[in-house]
Amino acid sequence: MRKNTIDIVTLGCSKNLVDSEKLMKQLEANGYKVTHDSENPQGEIAVINTCGFIGDAKEESINMILEFCQAKEEGKLRKLYVMGCLSERYLQELKVEIPQVDKFYGKFNWNELLADLGKTYQADHAIERHLTTPKHYAYLKISEGCDRKCSYCAIPIITGKHISRPMEEILDEVRLLVSEGVKEFQVIAQELTYYGVDLYKKQMLPELIEQMAAIPGVEWIRLHYAYPAHFPKELFRVMREHPNVCRYMDIALQHISDNMLQKMRRHVTKEETYQLIEEFRREVPGIHLRTTLMVGHPGETEADFEELKEFVRKVRFDRMGAFAYSEEEGTYAAEHYEDEIPHELKQQRLDELMAIQQEISAELSHAKIGQEFKVMIDRKEGEYYIGRTEFDSPEVDPEVLIKEGEKHLRIGHFYQVRVYDADDFDLYASLI
Template sequence: MMGKKRVNVVTMGCSKNLVDSEVLLNQLQRGEFEVVHDSSETGFDAVFVNTCGFIHDAKQESIDMILDYVDAKKRGDIQKLYVMGCLSERYQKDLEKEIPEVDRYFGKFDLKAMVDELQVNYYPEYIYERKITTPSHYGYLKIAEGCNRSCAFCAIPMMTGRHKSRTIESLVKEARYLAKKGVKEILLIAQELSYYGIDIYGKNRLPDLINQISEIDGIEWIRLHYLYPTKFPYEILPVMRDNPKVCKYLDMPLQHIANPVLKNMLRHVTREETEALIKRIKEEVPDVILRTTMLVGFPGETEEDFEELKQFIIDTKFERLGVFTYSHEENTYAAKKFQDDVPEEVKQARADEIMEIQQQVSAELNQQKIGQTFKVILDRKEDDYYVGRTEYDSPEVDGEVLISSSAELKKGDFCQVKITGAEDYDLFGEVIELTR
């Protein structure tokens, strides 16, 4: 008897892409394929590369990955090569012309076509089920597709379309499925959570969704990723303050603070409004921490604008902050309207300077945590340490807690950890109590 056919799905880019890969993996597994994710092995009957099309570097990484698998196909290491995701959605005809060795290109929303291509049944009734590729105790829940914002630098709406919320019922069903699979921490993701429900319910229903998910047995933490400062949904703040399962963690990309840059970025918010928003968030949820992202090198960004941004970061002391450099993306408003006039070396130098400031801020804030006790979820064991996170840290992007323990601990356990030391981004601690 012949063995099962083998499929490898390789995911590039963000956690939203990862969810798409997990849905595809589940559908193919139901079709009795042997499926793996991000495997470096050879001998696959088919490989799907799930691409990212966000900025130049991400696009180049996706193209390089496709070309690596083109070479693998030529060597006979794999049989079929397929490309899916954002890059394929946006540039399918160009890719077909430039890399014809790929057997077929699919857009971002072509799940049924991908399943049909491998000649297995498509199961729409199991669309909420996924083959979880993250550690089993946490999982992402994508609550919407698309984006109605028109930020000048961003090409994502061209790939994903307008904002489209999923129903509360479907999301609660998926969250229950994840909980049964052992997921204890749910990370709510979308291009932006702020708009959730308005398109189908006529008003923001994010608080209702959060509260219903929090009632599911097994779910201990709910984390919110990507809220925009413009038209911020203030109604989530009492939920975050009062619901013990909602992490006191807000991921809110600000991109900049200088009013001329914000105006040209089409962010539809001012410095004054941003500062008032941060003040209100911290007043209503006193122990909240903010994660943000800044963009440097946008067309027309002056030294004065950059100095203003630096001082704002120093003064605000964001607990978590990332930065990326502007990428001139074709057909965006910025590409049509402005010259890409900030040299690449200046962009990179500004990004480096921002991260030096943030490193110092993070180190100071971490030192203040020594002696405090936090609830920590354990992600893995690494060398002599168990590695976990507090509710103030999201997987992959934030700091970790390195824990010494003579007792045997399990991945996915919660424990109370007393902080005994600190580095710039990571903490050290010892277990005081195993809570779960």
């Protein structure tokens, strides 16, 4: 056990990661040495930032807590703290079930941990973070919470109502991160398109992105987690006019049949969805669309599922993820629908949908052979440099593999490459 050392473990999404990075900065400002996601934790204190989104994530969080509880019982750890979405949602139950944890915090009161350690929150470090990503890119969280009430989703229960960060504060954070060497920003929120409605009485995402794009040193801006209903169309112009706004949109569509969209309480129709996709591709030529779809939601018939498969075949998403419905207590679906579709059938539908997408992904990848791209180099693995195009977000999207050659490539720098081969997902390229 190293005195004055704290291990932070982050589970779940990039929004959680930003919270961990802020906490790490505060702990360092108070004199602690901090490590992140250490596979070999050596600190006398551990903080686990949990996820509580779906069943698998909750299970992973519980298992991680129990693992650290055991380390504490074996004398390898002096104090154990838990924060994040799981403890926000199940605070009282967790206190009773896992008493070995010294204290549970929710998602928004983690700065109380500093006081419990006998330290103070350093307001002058409020927008600062200890980046855990490679130093050339960062996640930028522009709001918390969600006002959408989709039937299946527990996020509004966990995070509460949508709260936008003031635009000036976000822009100050961008300038600070640029001064520290960040070139690429993944803009994230539970729901991007609602940004500004609470503070400025209108959707302000296009204006925010335009102002970000004007900051010297911002090379790439990529947008994650948009909502299809009432999409702010002014964003199309911003993407077209600013070369540093990546032609990339992560927009969770969930389903396409009107029956399911209504049951899911998505406030959008099949026709509107197809129209929006058409507009994206017409207004922002070359845009790559990433989406997430769900199978097995209560009430999904075979006809609904066939419609979903047809949608995937027809639209040919550049990036697509999917998951099977799992009932979350407190949601509209849990209280009003019966989870009547067997797990095996959900899994079968999921496998079928992803098989269709894998074929599409392979075709789209191979179509890039012979094309030239600007690539950001993230790291080196074995004999390959690993990079990404503007169409690839870190960790979730395909990568570009460039064989080590005569020229030494610098991590965090851009290079022009030509693609000479592809597999189902990744591209192989050589320097131009």
